[in-house]
Amino acid sequence: MTQNMFGKLKLLKSGGSTSRVMDLLSVYERAGPLGMTSKTAMFNTKRLNTSFIVKHTLRPWEREQLSGARISATKIIIPISECNLDTGGHSIFVEDPALDEKLSSHLGVSRALPRFRDDITRLRELAKLPSFDPYLLFDHFRLAKRPVSDAYFEMNERELGAISEFVAGQINLLVRRAMNSDQDGSLAKARKLASTLFEDHTSSRLDVLRLALNMSPEQYRDGVNGWKGTLYYCWRAGSCNRELSEFIASLKQLNLGQLNAGDRDEYRQAMGGIAQLAGQRWARVQNRLSQYHDQFSRFIKDGDGAALSQFLIMAPDMFVEMGEDMSRIQHVCASWRFWVGDREPADLPVAEARSLFEDFDAALSLEPHAKAA
Structure with a gap:
């Protein structure tokens, strides 16, 4: 230790x-x-x-x-x-x-x-x-052999309901398409299967969906886990983008007037580098979101089962990579918000920001995900 x-x-x-x-x-x-x-x-x-x-x-x-x-x-x-x-x-x-x-x-x-x-x-x-x-903690521990208190999830019912509704809506679209369920009677059945998929994707009732996608039980189980995680990040993308925009705008407001010209240039360079790294992380998130939406759309609109099967095979890795990028962005944004607090830009002690910038640079630095596994 x-x-x-x-x-x-x-x-x-x-x-x-x-x-x-x-x-x-x-x-x-x-x-x-x-x-x-x-x-x-x-x-x-x-x-x-x-x-x-x-x-x-x-x-x-x-x-x-x-x-x-x-x-x-x-x-x-x-x-x-x-x-x-x-x-x-x-x-x-x-x-x-x-x-x-x-x-x-x-x-x-x-x-x-x-x-x-x-x-x-x-x-x-x-x-x-x-x-x-x-939400990821909630989903992970929901079916754990030893459950934990809801105190660890810090989610109100409204937020959980919003996430669940978004995820269930996407799942329902998939189930309906996989079963060719466009009629009212079949739609009710599709909704039940969508609920089962969200609550217990190991249920034998879902074999029809797995077989329709021509996937092995292991591929299907891992793919659905990764898919639900990807859906969560789809839901979180909007708030993450807003937090990032607010962070960069606030970063630019840091009062550097108390520094000499050389130090001001150093800080501006550091701030620009952090903003650039955060932008690159966000660009990778957007690229993966586009990948998901493109492949999901091919299945929903064109009935291309191979597109969805391919996505589900990729989903576990995509989920981890998106989580890595978004969590780093959101962690930096949250740390900055706490440091700034209620202070005005003119009141922020610039000298304290140096170590903070070093941490931000390390957290946002881009390296191959394979090394981070």
Whole structure:
């Protein structure tokens, strides 16, 4: 375990959960009224339930620690004191080959205990998710063997209903087309199948859809999971675009008048580079969204089953890649909003922005996704 988070845990907590930060400490503190119990907590070990889990962009020395092939990893940060975050915390990467040994030693828990083994399994499950967006967490844990409290999802019923309606609408279009169901009687059946697909895509009732697409059970299961994730990001794309536009506009308002000419040029260059990287990330998201809409449209309008089958085969990777890009954009936007707060541009301490810009540059930097897997 390393102790390298001195002074930063308050920022993680005050900034709240984002697509790249799971603030379990705040959830734990407010969970009482929401009905969390030991059975519905994220982990069996209390200190893990008061930790931070972060999708972290690796620095060069950290890449060497994890064999050098990755550009990002999932970090657990355990505060030294939950009441005084200024004391910092201990961290370890879930992808560390010695995770079990290091974590059990730090927590004082035997590696052989079933509850500790369950916690390790859950950490690795979380590491596989492309982001910690509440809807993805909700969908992941909805059918889990050990469910968790709704307190972790931070979604109101209206938002969940809107997402579910959007996803179900797309699924319903697919089911109707696959079954050639345009008549009223068949439409009712198609809607039931659409609901089944959303709630339990392993149901034997969906064999007709899988067979219509000429897919194996494994291809179909993985494809539908990836498809639902892709649909979620389709739904989130509008808000992500607005957040990005607001971030870039706010970034340009940073008052550089307090700096000398040389420093102003350096900051302008850094700000321009961040805006460019964010734009490139967003362009990749748009490209994948276009891919999805084109192939889905070919199936709905032209009955081209091969187009949809091809998309479903690609969907798991597409889902992860879109999640990576969108979560990085949204994390940067959320971090900037928190830093700016209610202050006016003239009141923002430019010197504080330097380390923030370095983090943004690292988070948005474009490298092959294959290395980040």
